[in-house]
Amino acid sequence: MTTIGFIGLGIMGGPMAANLVKAGYDVVGCNLTQPPVERLVAAGGRAASGIAEATRDADIVITMVPDSPDVEDAVLGDDGVLANAKPGLLLIDCSSIRPATSRAVAEAAVAQGVRVLDAPVSGGEQGAIDASLSIMVGGEAADFETAKPVLDAVGKTVVHVGPHGAGQTVKAANQLIVAGTIELVAEAIVFLEAHGVDMDAAIKVLAGGLAGNAILDRKAANMLKRDFTPGFRLSLHHKDLGIVQAAARDAGVAIPLGAVVSQLVASMVARGDGSLDHSGLLKLVQELSGR
Known part of the structure; x- marks a missing residue:
């Protein structure tokens, strides 16, 4: 079973993580506040104490946080995703951030052997609940093909739109x-x-x-x-x-x-x-x- 670390279980991330559980994935989630984590556990997922625990055993990590600095902290921080990633990890950032930030994060990750996609979503809370999101994905085509079944579990329209930063x-x-x-x-x-x-x-x-x-x-x-x-x-x-x-x-x-x-x-x-x-x-x- 593929293990997915999910970082950010807010209005969008929470329903997305729950839909991944429904699709049969082992989802380990963390959030700044505890109630969203408890809702994920109630839906069949697992709780992580923080980014390090959510990342350590994951095959795929999904980030869904508010802004560019939040992605930089979550991914590039001292105890962030890159500091805890196992070889070959696929990082999918579903946040909406600056294209330049996506490119910089991808450059740092690739240098460490981590594959990256920027995959922001559209469709609002209801789209997240219904797993009908539109997802625009930037990154390597081969990595997109690997991620497609995961993204199909949360979205209805999933399209590779170009290189790193193109999704944003x-x-x-x-x-x-x-x-x-x-x-x-x-x-x-x-x-x-x-x-x-x-x-x-x-x-x-x-x-x-x-x-x-x-x-x-x-x-x-x-x-x-x-x-x-x-x-x-x-x-x-x-x-x-x-x-x-x-x-x-x-x-x-x-x-x-x-x-x-x-x-x-x-x-x-x-x-x-x-x-x-x-x-x-x-x-x-x-x-x-x-x-």
Whole structure:
């Protein structure tokens, strides 16, 4: 049985680890707080006291942590993944981080005989629960083929998109599109409500036409109810949009709409709304409209 060390059992990592247990893998998980580890154990996984224990006997290690410095600490730290990896370990980083960080981590790992893939995911909490995530993978093609059965256990669309860092670049584009779409859906909802339209009917017909998108399908119902329980927090999307802006500058690419949405997200985080779901952009649109 393949043993998978899973580092980071939060909103996304917890369901992903549980789905790997369901798929028949021996999953050993660790987290900064204990309740997520207890949930993994209840699902049939095993608990690790920390990164070293999760890594030591693992064939594959998956990291799912918030930001670039967290990945660097988890992988490159004194008692991190590389310090405890057995020969031939495959490290799959599912975090959303800077492409340059992914490339630097891969370089350090390969020098130590550890194979690495950057494999950020999209689909939110429900996608993680349903094992229907979209996973964009950067790294060596042979390593991707080795990882594919594992990734298929947590995702529905699993695609190799290029060398180290390419997965993170595609994820940045994903977050740009998602943020822009949420903002436009929020504006459309406030616009329609101001005109007294039957909202359920309006959402149904919009979702069936050229304006149809995953945000209408998955987020609109809660947006109408003003339920912003986080599936993906605004604070994390703020971080991701920072990655997008930096990568766009590096490439000399203009992202005018993305820049505006980034400012709107940043303003919500700055005023204390970072813990809301990213569909909470509706709250700001409503306030700007005086409604």
